[in-house]
Amino acid sequence: MPGSGAGAAQEQAGVPGRRRTPAAVQTVISAHDVPPAVITPAGPLAAAATGDPSVLRAASAAVPDLGVGLLARGAVAATRGVEAPIGPHPVEVAGLLHELTARLLGADDVPQALDRLAAFAAGAVPGTLRCSVALIGEGGPPVLAASGTAAQALDDLQYADGDGPALEAARTRSLVTAPDLPSDPRWPRLAESARAEGVHSVVAIPMDVQRSSVGALSLFVSTPGGINPELLLTAMAVVNQAELLLGELGRREGRREGATVDRAAGVIIAQRGCGVQEAYTVLQETAQRLGLDRQAVAERLIAAAARNAD
Numbered sequence: 001m002p003g004s005g006a007g008a009a010q011e012q013a014g015v016p017g018r019r020r021t022p023a024a025v026q027t028v029i030s031a032h033d034v035p036p037a038v039i040t041p042a043g044p045l046a047a048a049a050t051g052d053p054s055v056l057r058a059a060s061a062a063v064p065d066l067g068v069g070l071l072a073r074g075a076v077a078a079t080r081g082v083e084a085p086i087g088p089h090p091v092e093v094a095g096l097l098h099e100l101t102a103r104l105l106g107a108d109d110v111p112q113a114l115d116r117l118a119a120f121a122a123g124a125v126p127g128t129l130r131c132s133v134a135l136i137g138e139g140g141p142p143v144l145a146a147s148g149t150a151a152q153a154l155d156d157l158q159y160a161d162g163d164g165p166a167l168e169a170a171r172t173r174s175l176v177t178a179p180d181l182p183s184d185p186r187w188p189r190l191a192e193s194a195r196a197e198g199v200h201s202v203v204a205i206p207m208d209v210q211r212s213s214v215g216a217l218s219l220f221v222s223t224p225g226g227i228n229p230e231l232l233l234t235a236m237a238v239v240n241q242a243e244l245l246l247g248e249l250g251r252r253e254g255r256r257e258g259a260t261v262d263r264a265a266g267v268i269i270a271q272r273g274c275g276v277q278e279a280y281t282v283l284q285e286t287a288q289r290l291g292l293d294r295q296a297v298a299e300r301l302i303a304a305a306a307r308n309a310d
Helices: 042-050 054-061 072-079 090-105 110-124 152-161 165-172 188-197 229-272 276-290 294-309
Strands: 128-137 143-146 176-178 201-209 213-221
Touching: 090 110, 090 229, 110 128, 110 143, 110 213, 110 229, 128 152, 128 165, 128 201, 143 152, 152 165, 152 188, 165 176, 165 201, 165 213, 201 229, 213 229, 229 276, 229 294, 276 294
Parallel strands: none
Antiparallel strands: 128 143, 128 213, 176 201, 201 213
């Protein structure tokens, strides 16, 4: 499954809502810069289910310097004098992934799915001030989404500078952590903004939607020390699931767009009495002349033909 690895480096995050990324970002990421990394958080999660903690300990050791962040149920357990769970139970993880699947596959398009993913991930990891998602495909503008306006200035600065944890994660296909962002020497401008925004740490998890786009999901955390390793594994599992779901949504969109273009070509053939290849050429040339994509031109042509038929 394409997705998150464990590596060194930097921090980045998405932008509230969707918008185009500054040109500086476009030069940082290419969809084919680096071979995709492969991670399998399902293994450690399965180990927890079978009662074998050794794999989880090894996985946690691979992500050093991450602090403590408990689920809400952990805090409740602490008040009752019982040992607080460090991370979610495997059944809870399964429930999270099921809910994520329903939300993303119910989206109308990929941008809406990214909005839902950002909101979902922000709610799944305690202490998260903001979750942002960036996806960058070949030949098109990046699609950005975020869970809210908190830490927006920090996010904006990252994209304006063209440097930060999320961009680094997307470029290298590696997990990027900043356990103490306000004092992190890698991004002094981000560090200053983090202090002003109350952000203590950032984790950027790479995303790789197969044959489509790359990017990262970033979690801005208010608690010192970062995200507990077991909760980080859960976030990585969410990202891996999201990669598959976004790929499926992209395929669905592609099929819909192809059907629309084919219908528009049929309209051109009926109007001009031309051949199939010429109809597609006319459609493409019209799109270029108007500065629109072929899908938009096809939709307008079909709508005009329907009005004329009435």
